[in-house]
Amino acid sequence: MEPFKTITSLAAPLDRVNVDTDQIIPKQFLKRIERSGYGEFLFFDWRRLQDGPAAGEPDPSFVLNDAKYKGAKILIAGKNFGCGSSREHAAWALSDFGFRAVIAPTFADIFFSNAGKNGIVLIKLSEEDVALLLDRAAKTPNYQLTVSLENQTVSDAQGFHATFEIDPFRKYCLIEGLDDIGLTLRHAADLDKFETAHDQQHWFQPRA
Amino acid sequence: MSNTPQNSSKTLFEKVWEQHVVVEPKGEPTILYIDLHLLHEVTSPQAFEGLRLTGRTVRRPDRCIATVDHNVPTLLAERFNILDQIAAKQISTLRENCKEFGVELYDIGSREQGIVHVIGPELGITKPGMTIVCGDSHTSTHGAFGALAFGIGTSEVEHVLATQTLPQDKPKTFRIAVEGELPKGVTAKDIVLAIIGKIGTDGATGHVIEFAGSAIRGLSMEGRMTVCNMSIEAGARAGMIAPDETTYAYLKGRRFSPKGAEWDAAVAAWSQLPSDPGAKFDRELIIDAATLAPYVSWGTSPGMVAPITSSVPDPAATQNESERRAFERALEYMDLKAGTLLEDIAVDRVFIGSCTNSRIEDLRAAAGIAKGHHVSTHVSAMVVPGSQAVKDQAEKEGLDLVFKAAGFDWREPGCSMCLGMNPDILSPGERCASTSNRNFEGRQGRGGRTHLVSPEMAAAAAITGHFVDVRNWAAISATAEVN
Numbered sequence: 001m002e003p004f005k006t007i008t009s010l011a012a013p014l015d016r017v018n019v020d021t022d023q024i025i026p027k028q029f030l031k032r033i034e035r036s037g038y039g040e041f042l043f044f045d046w047r048r049l050q051d052g053p054a055a056g057e058p059d060p061s062f063v064l065n066d067a068k069y070k071g072a073k074i075l076i077a078g079k080n081f082g083c084g085s086s087r088e089h090a091a092w093a094l095s096d097f098g099f100r101a102v103i104a105p106t107f108a109d110i111f112f113s114n115a116g117k118n119g120i121v122l123i124k125l126s127e128e129d130v131a132l133l134l135d136r137a138a139k140t141p142n143y144q145l146t147v148s149l150e151n152q153t154v155s156d157a158q159g160f161h162a163t164f165e166i167d168p169f170r171k172y173c174l175i176e177g178l179d180d181i182g183l184t185l186r187h188a189a190d191l192d193k194f195e196t197a198h199d200q201q202h203w204f205q206p207r208a
Numbered sequence: 209m210s211n212t213p214q215n216s217s218k219t220l221f222e223k224v225w226e227q228h229v230v231v232e233p234k235g236e237p238t239i240l241y242i243d244l245h246l247l248h249e250v251t252s253p254q255a256f257e258g259l260r261l262t263g264r265t266v267r268r269p270d271r272c273i274a275t276v277d278h279n280v281p282t283l284l285a286e287r288f289n290i291l292d293q294i295a296a297k298q299i300s301t302l303r304e305n306c307k308e309f310g311v312e313l314y315d316i317g318s319r320e321q322g323i324v325h326v327i328g329p330e331l332g333i334t335k336p337g338m339t340i341v342c343g344d345s346h347t348s349t350h351g352a353f354g355a356l357a358f359g360i361g362t363s364e365v366e367h368v369l370a371t372q373t374l375p376q377d378k379p380k381t382f383r384i385a386v387e388g389e390l391p392k393g394v395t396a397k398d399i400v401l402a403i404i405g406k407i408g409t410d411g412a413t414g415h416v417i418e419f420a421g422s423a424i425r426g427l428s429m430e431g432r433m434t435v436c437n438m439s440i441e442a443g444a445r446a447g448m449i450a451p452d453e454t455t456y457a458y459l460k461g462r463r464f465s466p467k468g469a470e471w472d473a474a475v476a477a478w479s480q481l482p483s484d485p486g487a488k489f490d491r492e493l494i495i496d497a498a499t500l501a502p503y504v505s506w507g508t509s510p511g512m513v514a515p516i517t518s519s520v521p522d523p524a525a526t527q528n529e530s531e532r533r534a535f536e537r538a539l540e541y542m543d544l545k546a547g548t549l550l551e552d553i554a555v556d557r558v559f560i561g562s563c564t565n566s567r568i569e570d571l572r573a574a575a576g577i578a579k580g581h582h583v584s585t586h587v588s589a590m591v592v593p594g595s596q597a598v599k600d601q602a603e604k605e606g607l608d609l610v611f612k613a614a615g616f617d618w619r620e621p622g623c624s625m626c627l628g629m630n631p632d633i634l635s636p637g638e639r640c641a642s643t644s645n646r647n648f649e650g651r652q653g654r655g656g657r658t659h660l661v662s663p664e665m666a667a668a669a670a671i672t673g674h675f676v677d678v679r680n681w682a683a684i685s686a687t688a689e690v691n
């Protein structure tokens with residue numbers, strides 16, 4: 001996992017609530033057995049016109065098709081971002097597309113966990129702050145945000161400055177780019193001991 | 209491990225959690241032991257690949273069960289000759305991974321195959337007090353047995369394969385009590401749709417819901433699974449229901465249930481699990497069952513639901529700007545106008561199936577509506593049993609004949625049109641009455657329009673060609689309008 005410290009980047013506004021993982025990466029791309037290459041399928045249906053003679057062509061009104069947001073590493077969105085399916089493909093697609101941080105008022109639980117395991121920092125700001133950033137990102141040419149994970153701050157050149165909460169352990173893992181399995185295996189002795197005792201309770205066994 | 213009696217009052221969730229704490233490292237998430245890991249073809253290949261790349265093995269293959277459900281065709285002829293080569297490759301990859309790592313696979317053609325959340329309970333693998341995970345958000349289904357069951361991502365699948373544990377932050381608790389008697393024609397599906405409509409799709413984020421109250425206790429295990437299944441649609445980490453006599457009656461004698469003295473010991477352990485009197489929850493909500501009706505979703509989020517007796521809501525009546533825009537966008541996608549009576553919405557397709565509503569009781573209920581009638585001439589309807597065992601049982605009871613006589617397609621088990629990863633999808637613009645769990649844009653096929661309902665409501669819509677109030681089915685089905 002790529003370590004995360006501070007980034008300054010273009011910020012793309014996705015002004016929708018309840019953005020579900022079916023939209024982030026539609027089902028037809030879940031059949032692949034690889035872990036990479038999902039970026040081109042990010043928001044697949046929203047990025048393309050659905051009807052008319054140009055169906056299938058890029059929808060110019062969709063934010064990520066707008067040239068001025070090309071290269072954005074920060075996405076700003078409405079509440080409950082990442083709801084729905086547990087598909088980690090959603091995090092892989094965002095990461096592969098180039099996003100390193102998503103700012104929203106709230107995130108769904110499973111997506112929250114998946115994003116962290118792929119080096120994406122999820123930043124919860126108030127509804128008011130998110131509305132302000134969405135507006136600025138939509139109206140300001142070359143709108144850039146700076147996210148400092150170390151200081152837990154989001155700021156822009158127009159004087160916006162907000163701090164965000166993050167669990168200290170999650171922060172440490174993101175900054176260091178740590179592998180979860182390795183971290184758990186530090187407790188191998190505890191695990192062996194627990195498991196030996198737990199196995200004696202047969203009602204916890206899947207197959208009696 | 210705390211299997212000793214506790215003096216302080218605890219919730220069901222807290223008891224199950226505490227029995228699975230391996231270690232609580234200071235300043236870090238708890239390492240939680242996982243009793244059962246369910247696997248399927250879609251979210252596992254990259255996890256097994258991760259094990260290979262790091263030279264790790266599956267720590268406890270005996271605590272893993274795999275099946276194929278998401279991609280499998282539901283037409284018999286296609287099941288052993290999958291035309292979609294990418295889907296076929298994903299399924300063959302699961303076969304190879306299970307063989308290499310020693311995981312039992314219930315493959316296509318086996319009598320155990322089915323939707324992962326249907327087969328766990330019916331085989332007696334799912335049991336009270338267990339911790340259960342699967343790379344699928346609807347793992348919450350298993351909470352109906354008093355298990356702590358939740359969906360995980362693929363990195364976590366790899367983590368569980370390697371360590372049989374997960375680092376977890378302890379969720380908060382949310383008790384939702386549905387009290388009173390459920391009106392006739394109102395089902396478990398309607399209970400959960402009503403709850404999501406009330407608290408919203410992020411209403412339980414960060415919480416484990418315990419569903420309680422007399423209306424919940426009065427549900428069968430199938431009904432309880434339907435309720436817990438859709439906990440995730442309210443944003444919950446998991447949904448749970450305390451085990452009781454209904455739970456034990458369901459489990460007794462199942463293939464992997466304990467037998468003899470082990471059964472007695474298991475029931476004794478399970479009987480300790482229900483929340484203690486006076487146990488504290490972070491949040492509580494009480495719902496009067498008598499106020500519930502059959503529900504229909506009208507939008508593109510499972511919280512966008514309304515009783516069948518009402519009409520499509522007006523975005524102007526919403527609380528705030530972002531909600532108003534979400535409503536407007538949903539109505540545009542669904543091609544619906546505010547004020548349209550839900551009963552006036554005509555459907556093109558009907559799907560009865562999914563991990564929410566594909567169990568034997570669901571099929572009995574739908575067949576009860578369909579019996580003696582015929583699917584409307586402009587509707588195409590299909591029934592997809594949740595598992596091979598459900599299909600076999602339904603055929604034993606003659607339900608397949610009822611459905612076929614009524615003009616429904618009778619299919620082979622799998623996830624099917626709930627998410628359309630197999631060939632069963634809606635065409636753009638098609639409107640579907642579906643017993644599944646998500647009405648997201650494009651969920652059942654690009655441009656498809658999904659209305660979530662109970663099996664009874666779906667079957668009735670198939671017959672009449674539009675939504676009707678199943679509480680009046682006797683009168684409706686007696687009229688000449690039903691063809």
